[in-house]
Amino acid sequence: MLLVLSEDHKEHLSFLTKADGSVVEEFGRIALEFLRKGTNPKIYEGAARKLCVPVGMVQHGVEGLMFLMTESSKHMISEVDFMDSVLALGFGEELIQSLLQLYVQHKHQIRSILSQLLCNQPAYHNLEWRLDVQLASRSVRHQIVPMVTIRLLLTRSSDVGSTQSCMDLQTDPSSLLHMISTLEAALAAVKTSHARRILRNIK
Secondary structure (H helix, E strand, O other), X not given: OOOOOOHHHHHHHHHXXXXXXXXXXXXXXXXXXXXXXXXXXXXXXXXXHHHOOOHHHHHHHHHHHHHHHHHHHHHOOOHHHHHHHHHOOOOOHHHHHHHHHHHHHHHHHHHHHXXXXXXXXXXXXXXXXXXXXXXXXXXXXXXXXXXXXXXXEEEEEEOOEEEEXXXXXXXXXXXXXXXXXXXXXXXXXXXXXXXXXXXXXXX
């Protein structure tokens, strides 16, 4: 399985073409620290001074490297597939070997960190809705104010079983129609050939 990287990620990683093995190793250390404790601007500033480059370039480089390592570790891609994925970025042999060594050395640690970061999100169980229409008020005798009330029932699974919760939402019909059209556009995007190609690579 080969990784599919966006143009932004490719651009962020292109900074590494000017780096040697020690810089890649330093960026890898920062990326792991990023995963464990979150972002730290002071680390970016220190690395930028050391490399004599803008802070933004360091930040993008670390984020690109972190994405490469986390996606590779998440899917446990083979060393050959990792090298082929990185080779497509136009990296030289020395840089590819440095990145491969970084991946092989830290992939189990990254998977462990990712497993701790995963949170148990509630899942859809049922939905109830009601349409209310206000026809008049004390100040306005003739008016029509429709309002849709939605009760979303959710299920959260855990080691001890599953628990249910509900969330009450309220919106006007025009906002609801806008949300529906946005979701339909997202569903249509999933059916495109580009999205199917990405999904095949993920699987």
